[in-house]
Amino acid sequence: MPSPASREAEPGTNAPGILARATGARVWRDHSLLLWAHFLVPPVLAALVVAAALASPELAGILAGAVLAIAAVSARSLLTRLSKAEEAGLALNNQLIQSQKLAAIGELSAGLAHEINNPIAIIAQEAEWAAHLVGEAGQRTGEAFDEVKDSLREIRAQVDRCKNITHKLLDFARKREPVLQEIDVARLIDDMARLVDKEASYKNVTLVRTLPPDLPKLRTDAPLLRQVVLNLMTNALHAVDTGGRIEASARADGEVLEIAIRDNGCGIPPENIDKIFNPFFTTKPPGQGTGLGLSMCHNLVDGMKGQICVESAVGRGATFTVRLPRNPEQNLADGGRT
């Protein structure tokens, strides 16, 4: 099944537009005239052909050909319209399904993390205590306990690792109610980019900012958006090779502000594109990736009443696009998706 991302409707369509086309009712109302035309023109012309047949068979033949052509074109355009509407609906549906899935997984993992935290804490304490005992004994018996000490150290290291994971899970599941502030997106992006610059320069990667000076302000939750931008930039940095290029851009599109992080790195294979927003999906070696970054981004963008999508070709790079309503409260009043 296609990902919400790759199926994102053509650029320039705003959320209400997609919604309008996705929901049959509004499509039919807005296009009812067109629809009447689609249905009525061919039969009317056919009637004309019948009428003409009574007068002259040749004329009827020509007319019949023309009518056939018109009917074919009409059917084709109707089909395109329908499949476009269906596609938009699918994209919306996928985003919705993804959101519900994430919510369910979030709840489950928070419960698990809570349960596992207690035994982990006990293991840590016991290891600590054992290390203390062995330490005392060690002074008397010398090297005999070195190996025991080593393995105790390892136990503590692994317990720390578990704690790290459970903490991340709890962070992931934490509900964050957005707090809306008027923010300067260009500055926010540049701020986050400065965090990435240094690491990028080690890899000889350039991080380009394409930020128009007249970018309008955005009402959104600043720290949540920082988190999203930083996660996308970090992923991009991981994806590119030495000498690669990352571009962070923003632009206004009507009532929507669009932020895009584009890289020319390894790209995402088609079989993975449906999975990358799932929690724990990672292609990075253990210890380097938790697979929580993008699912968290999806969660956060959802909370901000926006959309996140990806476009990628293997070997050519990936572009992650975040579209946010410039004024989410107003969007709500318009009867937008809640």
Place this chain on the structure above:
Amino acid sequence: MDIKILLVDDESDFVETMAKRFGIRKMPIDTARSGQEALELLAAQDYDVVILDVRMPGMDGLETLREIREKNPLTEVIMLTGHASLEAGMQGMNLGAYDYILKPADFDELLDKVRTAFERKELNAKSRKQGG
């Protein structure tokens, strides 16, 4: 409007100059030299904004941040990082920091961030009150 600020950093020189500079702007701040000390202060009174060094000996900044977010969820935290450490920045933002600032901190920039962090805290407190 008075903003209650706590600066946490193990580097004494830095803490003292910052305290002075805030003082000049008639914005007295409290200071702590370790994460532990910061948490004790936070347990005793409310702060609006905590400016927190991420690299400290003992209980490190990220651990402190986690504790603060858990115990004082309304308090906003701005991280101070010595050099642009991406890893620490990522972890900090993911743990719920409001923003970060690079050392040596540009004072006006820091002040600006403190103000917007404070604004968020106030908005957050208000919406929580309304929500029940």
